Amino acid sequence: xxxxxxxxxxxxxxxxxxxxxxxxxxxxxxxxxxxxxxxxxxxxxxxxxxxxxxxxxxxxxxxxxxxxxxxxxxxxxxxxxxxxxxxxxxxxxxxxxxxxxxxxxxxxxxxxxxxxxxxxxxxxxxxxxxxxxxxxxxxxxxxxxxxxxxxxxxxxxxxxxxxxxxxxxxxx
Numbered sequence: 001x002x003x004x005x006x007x008x009x010x011x012x013x014x015x016x017x018x019x020x021x022x023x024x025x026x027x028x029x030x031x032x033x034x035x036x037x038x039x040x041x042x043x044x045x046x047x048x049x050x051x052x053x054x055x056x057x058x059x060x061x062x063x064x065x066x067x068x069x070x071x072x073x074x075x076x077x078x079x080x081x082x083x084x085x086x087x088x089x090x091x092x093x094x095x096x097x098x099x100x101x102x103x104x105x106x107x108x109x110x111x112x113x114x115x116x117x118x119x120x121x122x123x124x125x126x127x128x129x130x131x132x133x134x135x136x137x138x139x140x141x142x143x144x145x146x147x148x149x150x151x152x153x154x155x156x157x158x159x160x161x162x163x164x165x166x167x168x169x170x171x172x
Contacts, residue, residue: 001167002146007113008049008066009171014090014116015069024049030064053113056106074109081108089115117144120170127166135159 003009008023019026028037028045037045052058052067057074061067081087086094087108095111097103121142128139128147136152137159147167151159 001164004172006145006171007053010116011053011070011113012066015073017066017069030061054106054110074105077108077112078105091115091119124167128163131162131166
């Protein structure tokens with residue numbers, strides 16, 4: 001089971017934004033100034049979105065609330081980091097200035113995204129493990145946006161819906 005557009009949805013949750021359309025389709029409309037993005041524009045939208053997320057938001061996209069929210073959140077976290085010497089990530093741990101001498105705004109935002117991803121997925125893994133107690137079905141691999149299961153054939157019908165609900169609770 002893998003998430004669809006995990007990082008855009010995760011970031012939207014962090015900044016309090018709700019997509020009105022599928023993220024890459026909504027953002028393709030912004031990038032290419034169209035109401036009906038082509039398949040190639042949709043594909044390019046994924047690349048452009050990751051550039052905005054991980055390289056810093058380009059000023060020409062700040063009119064869109066998703067990117068404005070990213071920029072505001074990044075600026076706020078950076079200000080706290082500069083003033084206090086640390087920020088606290090979603091897992092409750094400090095990211096300390098003294099341990100990151102070459103920190104940038106974009107890198108700090110990336111650290112915060114990764115921490116959010118990890119804390120949410122560790123919670124999900126905990127619920128998965130509880131759901132699988134006493135079962136032959138096991139989770140065998142976790143990747144940042146996917147969970148791989150080794151299903152016992154006899155348990156598949158009874159467990160698939162439960163695991164789908166657990167994994168896909170907050171994200172498609």
